Amino acid sequence: MRAALFVHLLCVAGWTGCVLVEGIYEHSIDQSAPMRRFVSELHWRTDKYVEIPAFLGALLTGLFMVGSVAMTPLLATKITFGLIAVVVNAYCVWLVLRRLRLARAGDFSAWETIDDSQHKFGAVVLIGLAVALSIGGYLFAIG
Secondary structure, rough: OOOHHHHHHHHHHHHHHHHHHHHHHHHOOOOOOOHHHHHHHHHHHHHHHHHHHHHHHHHHHHHHHHHOOOOOOHHHHHHHHHHHHHHHHHHHHHHHHHHHHHHHHHHHHHHHHHHHHHHHHHHHHHHHHHHHHHHHHHHHHOO
């Protein structure tokens, strides 16, 4: 069980770091078409090679561990926020792909709409991660 927790924490740490770094580069570009294309490509590559494996790893290790501990209201809250982060992040991946297709097509009017949605839902992912991590850290500290 300790190994699963260790892998879970590695996945969550990688996922959280990824979301934070994406937020930095997403908000650091100028609004030119080449930079919009570049950040769209970069975000998809980051999702494909880092973020998706990290959040799926967190989900799978979390599911593996859930049956071996006593369920409490606080643990259920942690799990709920973690699941919200996973589901919303999966939706964000879809938005990232839509935005990439729009960037490749040069449709930056539609790109802006998707970009705005992707950033709002990305904030929900970060909030879900922060709450789940906070509760998990507390449970680990008292446990």
